[in-house]
Amino acid sequence: MDNFVCGINPARVIFGTGALSHLGGEASRLGIQRALIVTTSSQRHAEQAVSLLGCRAAGTFTGAKMHTPLRITDTALAALIDCDADGIVAIGGGAAIGLSKALALRTDLPQIVIPTTYSGSEMTAILGETDDGKKVTQTSSRILPEVVIYDVELTLSFPALLAGTSGLNAIAHAVEALYARDRNPVVDLLAVEGISALAKALPRIVEHPQDHDARALALYGAFLCGTCLGAVGMALHHKLCHTLGGLFDLPHAPTHAAVLPHAVAYNAPAVPQAMAKIAAALATRDAAIGLYDLAGAVGAIRTLADLGMPADRLSEVVCLALQNPYWNPRPLEPQGIRFLLEHALAGRPPQPD
């Protein structure tokens, strides 16, 4: 076996049905007396968190938005200072978690994060912030949440279609972990188990949205995939989604679902062993086609144009994706990237270029 380095994020994770009931105890363990609860306006579970925190709830900010715009962070920071908060509780998807991380970066306050989607953001020390159409990512130990509470009950209300695309967003983390430059055998195990759990659970959720076991399996898979994202570096797929999200304000998880099969087809010739592991975890013969079929099975939009990417700006995306060179298992070739984006734009099945 080759030598390896493995750094897995040390957050305390509480997982299960009814796990939210631990919130008060965890706040007390972290010494939080006055928590600011951050969430999105449509999040219906925030009230539960407020009620469980009781007198430890100092205020609620409901304005979190996807891609963490700086102007929202400024407003939330003013609310945090106003209520003299000494801790942050985020409840919701990656949008709420992103805002919590942005506040923690600026204040170094402890965070308890309660994910209700499968974005995986809760397991990473990474923060992507948007200003003027540009998304800038940074990493800091201040960003990493101290406690993560995964409560299966909170995900039952997550609409099946959103759950499907969110699950594919999670799978994307594990897929790129399997061919990461700094990959290691422990993360490989997490990645394969995470992909397999989500590939089994997501079609079941679409068929029976209240299938509790399937929801638990999906949340478990999302936890594992998020851990992969926090442990090793990502590559072309994440760079493309990041570029598309920042440039056109495309919805985060659906963009991942539409791009992933094509990014995998591009990288496939360079990493046959990773492809074999992904295909096996998906119980299919070809990793890229398996991901495209899974996206179809969960009802995801597979056509980037339908998600809002303007066809006449394809060259701009290719240019941006090649800026600030980053590691990818296959060298970044403008023609090949253009080819994969054309396929994703039109929603065609992935093909080798």
Ligand code: NAD
């Ligand atoms: P999101 O947070 O916008 O949630 C998607 C939608 O689902 C929202 O309308 C939300 O209100 C709704 N929702 C969430 N949970 C629900 C529930 N249980 N029941 C009903 N509705 C529910 O989107 P997301 O895909 O979770 O996160 C995307 C954001 O996360 C982006 O800003 C992205 O950049 C960020 N992200 C960051 C990292 C990281 O490591 N930094 C990783 C992944 C994603």
